[in-house]
Amino acid sequence: MSLSATQTKPLTKPSMHMLCHQAPVIPVLTIHDLGHAVPLAEALVAGGLPVLEVTIHTPAALAAIPLMARVPGVTIGAGSLLNSQHVNQAHQAGATFASSPGATRQVIDACKDLALPLLPGAASPTEITDLVNYGFDLIKLFPASAGGPAALRSLSAPFPKVHFIPTGGISQDDALDYLTLPNVACVGGSWVAPAQMIQEEHWGGIRKLAHQARLLGNGH
Structure with a gap:
């Protein structure tokens, strides 16, 4: 059943738009070791990327969110939310926004009930x-x-009032191809915090990658 067939009051989320004005890239982070949470957040914020999305599918993720939230200047969201239980867990952990790979009425309504801003995912014109x-x-x-980027250009005509945050498979090499599109607000990506760099605690390298990503916004 489509979402539109069972509408409830729309979720208001002005802060989601504000987040994209803070930086051109939202790092999508996978935390396996709780000890990495704070230095990772510090490195990314120091590099100029203050809005972070922590995927919740690892055992350390929910415990990492409140630790990272204490880093000065950071805004922490929870990603990969699939159901209302995930939404509740993310909210209790202190996430200030939610993100889902797809969108279900259960996730949307749970976020609305908690007044938790949601970035819902879509992969097709029907879902959009x-x-x-x-x-x-x-x-x-x-x-x-x-x-x-070609798909996003095509989506601008049927959806002239919609802005997108493309996520998944974006790298430093092609991020600017997305960011220069008028219907792209910012992008999400994991390239600014590679798993090997996190494992090796190479915080200086991650800070440098964050700084390079931040500079992508200069022409956006």
């Missing part, structure tokens, strides 16, 4: 249409690499 009818005008396009 459902979210527009539900009241969203900022949508995660996931996985972005499936259609690339």
Whole structure:
């Protein structure tokens, strides 16, 4: 059943738009070791990327969120939310926004009930249409690499009032191809915090990658 067929009051989320004005890239982070949480957040913020999304599918993720939230200047969200239990766990952990790879009415309603701003995911025009009818005008396009920048250019005509945060498969090499599109608010990516660098605690290298990503916004 489509979301539009069972609408409830749309979720208001002005802060989601504000987040994209803070930096052109939202790092999508996978935390396996709780000891990495704070220095990772510090490195990314120092590099100029203050808005972070922590995927919740590792045992350390929910415990990492409140630790990272204490880093000065950071804004922490929870990603990969699939159901209302995930939403509740993310909210209790202190996440200030939620992100989902796809969108279900269960996730949308749970976020609305908690007044937790949501970035819902979509992969097709049908899913985007459902979210527009539900009241969203900022949508995660996931996985972005499936259609690339060409798909986003094509989506601008049927969805002129929608802005997107393409996520999934984006790298430093092609991020600017997305960011120069008028319907792209910012991008999500994991390249600024590679798993090997995190494992090796190479915080200086991650800070440098964050700084390079931040500079992508100069022409955006």
